[in-house]
Amino acid sequence: MSLIPMSLRLEAGDGSAVEEYRIHDGDVEVRKLRQPVEEIRHGVVWHRLTAGQLSSHVYGNTVVAQWLQRRLGWRRLLQACVDEQYLGDDASNTVNTVDRYAA
Numbered sequence: 001m002s003l004i005p006m007s008l009r010l011e012a013g014d015g016s017a018v019e020e021y022r023i024h025d026g027d028v029e030v031r032k033l034r035q036p037v038e039e040i041r042h043g044v045v046w047h048r049l050t051a052g053q054l055s056s057h058v059y060g061n062t063v064v065a066q067w068l069q070r071r072l073g074w075r076r077l078l079q080a081c082v083d084e085q086y087l088g089d090d091a092s093n094t095v096n097t098v099d100r101y102a103a
Contacts, residue, residue: 008067009033021064022046023071028054028080055081 007022018033029046049057057065058081068077 008064010063021067023068028068051081 007020009018009020011018016034019030020033021028021030023029024046028049030049031046054065054068054077057068058077065077068080072080
């Protein structure tokens with residue numbers, strides 16, 4: 001069994017940009033390791049990726065998307081790419097319908 005790292009660090013060849021990705025409490029988060037001083041003072045370090053940002057990674061088949069697919073599985077990754085605010089009542093109705101048939 002191979003080990004899959006809990007976080008993914010991406011570095012530019014010249015060392016100018018370093019980003020680290022992680023899965024935390026079910027969210028995919030990113031941080032820049034070379035941050036502006038203002039962000040460090042205010043404690044802003046990790047940022048949650050939006051469904052659109054995740055979709056862009058999946059569409060581009062980036063290293064981040066490949067890592068997430070190994071960590072989450074393709075179904076959970078695709079679910080994370082769906083922005084729940086656009087599902088509205090349909091999402092809750094689907095859950096309720098599934099719950100009714102489960103019994």
